[in-house]
Amino acid sequence: MGLQTNVNSKAIVEESYPLWQFTLDATAIFVFLGYSVCYAHSLIVNYALLPEHAIPKWLELVLYALLAYVLADIVSGTFHFLADNFGNPQTLVVGKVFIRAFREHHSDPLGITRHGYVETNGANCLISLPLLIGIYHKTEPLIDYRLRFFLLVFFIAIFLTNQFHKWAHAETPPRLAVYLQNMRLVLHPAHHAEHHRPPFDKNYCITCGWMNPVVKHLRVFEGIKRLFGRE
Ligand SMILES: [Zn+2]
Numbered sequence: 001m002g003l004q005t006n007v008n009s010k011a012i013v014e015e016s017y018p019l020w021q022f023t024l025d026a027t028a029i030f031v032f033l034g035y036s037v038c039y040a041h042s043l044i045v046n047y048a049l050l051p052e053h054a055i056p057k058w059l060e061l062v063l064y065a066l067l068a069y070v071l072a073d074i075v076s077g078t079f080h081f082l083a084d085n086f087g088n089p090q091t092l093v094v095g096k097v098f099i100r101a102f103r104e105h106h107s108d109p110l111g112i113t114r115h116g117y118v119e120t121n122g123a124n125c126l127i128s129l130p131l132l133i134g135i136y137h138k139t140e141p142l143i144d145y146r147l148r149f150f151l152l153v154f155f156i157a158i159f160l161t162n163q164f165h166k167w168a169h170a171e172t173p174p175r176l177a178v179y180l181q182n183m184r185l186v187l188h189p190a191h192h193a194e195h196h197r198p199p200f201d202k203n204y205c206i207t208c209g210w211m212n213p214v215v216k217h218l219r220v221f222e223g224i225k226r227l228f229g230r231e
């Protein structure tokens with residue numbers, strides 16, 4: 001499927017995962033999950049307290065969830081595109097934590113399968129956490145119910161993105177993952193393999209990949225590259 005590790009490149013990939021980064025990632029995951037549980041609890045409790053005219057229909061909530069999932073796919077693709085094409089691993093703050101991981105992933109696509117749960121999912125939590133906390137405290141459950149529901153689904157989809165990406169590279173993913181991949185509900189390995197063929201400029205979206213054909217058709221990333229003189 002084209003996802004094998006380039007042995008020569010692998011030799012120069014630094015595998016270290018320092019303790020400070022593990023601690024930071026683990027803390028981010030712990031706080032993110034804590035806030036998500038409080039957030040979901042507030043949605044469940046407040047649903048029953050909504051005035052009758054403000055209660056969203058179930059179909060409406062399904063639609064919001066779908067839109068949030070699609071938005072997460074677009075955001076994952078945009079973030080991935082920026083990390084692959086702008087800055088370098090020495091770039092201040094984001095270089096070591098984010099850019100390096102994406103760049104090394106091209107030369108060692110199986111590296112992600114050797115990462116533990118914390119290393120796989122910590123960076124996404126670090127990015128989402130300030131926004132999640134801000135929205136949780138700055139919006140009102142009874143007034144902004146739909147917005148809060150939409151954003152909770154969005155943040156959870158972002159949280160799951162790197163796990164879906166890891167499953168797309170795994171030689172033996174869990175059965176649930178294979179089922180979801182075959183249903184095309186999460187990133188499919190064959191679809192993602194397109195990204196791992198030089199020049200590594202296709203299928204950047206890595207949550208479910210649904211938006212890749214749309215982004216390709218609209219030539220969104222080519223336009224951004226041209227705008228910054230990268231083409
Ligand atoms: Zn990439």
Ligand SMILES: [Zn+2]
Nearest residue numbers: 105109165192
């Ligand atoms: Zn990949």
